[in-house]
Amino acid sequence: MKPFASSLATNLVITTDRRSYHLQLTATARTATAALSWTYPADQLIALRQKEAQAAAVAPIAAGLSVDSLHFNYTVNGDSPAWRPLRAFDDGRQTFVEFPASIAVGEVPPLFVIGAAGDVELVNYRMRGRFYVVDRIFDRAELRLGTGKQQVVRIDRVTEVPAPKGKRS
Helix, strand or coil, X not given: CCCCCCCCEEEEEEECCCCEEEEEEECCCCCCCCCXXXXXXXXXXHHHHHHHHHHHHHCCCCCCCCHHHCECCEEEEECCCCCCCCEEEECCCCEEEECCHHXXXXXXXXXXXXXXXXXXXXXXXXXXXXXXXXXXXXXXXEEEECCCCCEEEEEEECCCCCCCXXXXX
């Protein structure tokens, strides 16, 4: 809106799909407003959180990991909840359990290592992006979530890798 003379006054209603704005416009002889804009702190916070989540998704899970030292000889079995891990692998020192990106907005299951005698043991681990970083190598572990009927996903380390078909040793 461009005023033709000072001391003119009017109102303006702007309706969008999210909000309605009621403005009172008054023309002055000294200044003119060429543009008008709004900022929404809540929208800025949402955008900032999305940016941080994207940065965390591409951040390295551990410093000094060499692709040559990674072992992907793990299987994931059991129930199929939304948080079911995509894969597990280790670097000879730590085990990494990779979850889908949706893990950031849902519940995360606790990890229990199954000992040699079949007993359940707590283990030290931490969440790094969408990975659990376990401070040891394990042969068997379970992720459990729920009360009553639990969702259970089992992670097993395969100790022997079968030879490729068609090849003899």
